[in-house]
Amino acid sequence: MSLDTQDKNRAAVIGLGSMGAGMAGSLLRAGFTVAACDVNLDAVARFAALGGEPAADPAAAARGADVVICVVVNAAQTEAVLFGPGGAAETMAPGAVFVSSATMDPAIARRLGARLEATGRHYLDAPMSGGAARALDGTLTFLASGTPAAFAAARPALDAMAGKLYELGDAAGQGAAFKMINQLLAGVHIAAACEAMSFAAKQGLDLAKVYEVITASAGNSWMFENRMPHVLDGDYSPKSAVDIFVKDLGIVQDMARTEKYPVPVAAAALQMFLMASGSGMGGDDDSSVARLYARVAGATLPTAKA
Numbered sequence: 522m523s524l525d526t527q528d529k530n531r532a533a534v535i536g537l538g539s540m541g542a543g544m545a546g547s548l549l550r551a552g553f554t555v556a557a558c559d560v561n562l563d564a565v566a567r568f569a570a571l572g573g574e575p576a577a578d579p580a581a582a583a584r585g586a587d588v589v590i591c592v593v594v595n596a597a598q599t600e601a602v603l604f605g606p607g608g609a610a611e612t613m614a615p616g617a618v619f620v621s622s623a624t625m626d627p628a629i630a631r632r633l634g635a636r637l638e639a640t641g642r643h644y645l646d647a648p649m650s651g652g653a654a655r656a657l658d659g660t661l662t663f664l665a666s667g668t669p670a671a672f673a674a675a676r677p678a679l680d681a682m683a684g685k686l687y688e689l690g691d692a693a694g695q696g697a698a699f700k701m702i703n704q705l706l707a708g709v710h711i712a713a714a715c716e717a718m719s720f721a722a723k724q725g726l727d728l729a730k731v732y733e734v735i736t737a738s739a740g741n742s743w744m745f746e747n748r749m750p751h752v753l754d755g756d757y758s759p760k761s762a763v764d765i766f767v768k769d770l771g772i773v774q775d776m777a778r779t780e781k782y783p784v785p786v787a788a789a790a791l792q793m794f795l796m797a798s799g800s801g802m803g804g805d806d807d808s809s810v811a812r813l814y815a816r817v818a819g820a821t822l823p824t825a826k827a
Contacts, residue, residue, distance in 0.1 A: 763809055
């Protein structure tokens with residue numbers, strides 16, 4: 522890389538939501554100097570209190586960094602972070618790497634990667650999985666693809682943030698494609714878990730006992746085990762919002778339509794997330810699909826504790 526030795530442990534994080542904040546914290550603990558920006562100024566202030574450097578925009582955050590980690594919601598935001606006004610591509614040094622962690626259509630990841638690499642920078646297509654808790658403790662799973670040079674440039678930062686790093690190909694887009702398979706399953710599993718828990722409520726079952734039994738039985742899934750405590754607590758503050766799966770399962774539908782490939786189970790799950798969002802729960806936790814089922818069926822779910 523072409524950056525000076527004194528900058529070798531300098532990183533930038535664009536986006537300080539529940540995932541990005543944890544990733545930035547993991548980098549700080551690993552000894553990186555980290556600059557970060559976010560449209561939420563309270564999030565930037567919390568990051569600064571931890572010893573990070575606040576930045577006004579992606580261009581300011583990326584200046585002098587070896588690695589720029591982008592943790593925004595979608596492809597449009599990623600493109601704006603790179604190439605919009607105040608974008609990181611303006612200030613990234615030649616040889617620096619942009620780590621794109623947003624979930625997006627693989628075709629868009631390929632386009633963004635080609636555009637950035639034409640400027641002499643590297644692009645690593647690296648969506649992640651694991652949730653906010655694993656972001657905070659540096660044990661995320663990254664589904665990454667890119668050139669060997671992109672992997673080499675990003676590896677020190679990835680080592681600080683990842684419990685598992687899957688190297689899935691030498692070109693952008695392959696990591697994104699793997700992530701979409703994961704999101705298809707995740708969205709279906711959440712919808713199925715919410716359907717089952719609300720069905721149990723309709724039958725008057727003890728939902729805490731349902732959770733205990735299912736998590737010890739063959740019907741369990743990671744999403745059931747992770748999301749249904751939110752239902753048991755009556756707490757729908759967003760750890761991962763309904764609208765995330767409106768977006769992600771929508772991408773699955775678009776990809777499937779392009780390939781003329783049927784995805785009826787994912788399509789049904791998408792409709793449940795769409796109905797939950799349309800009912801005013803788009804910004805709430807994705808386990809809110811259980812509330813939608815309960816509303817339709819007249820079932821009673823637990824309410825938040827005082």
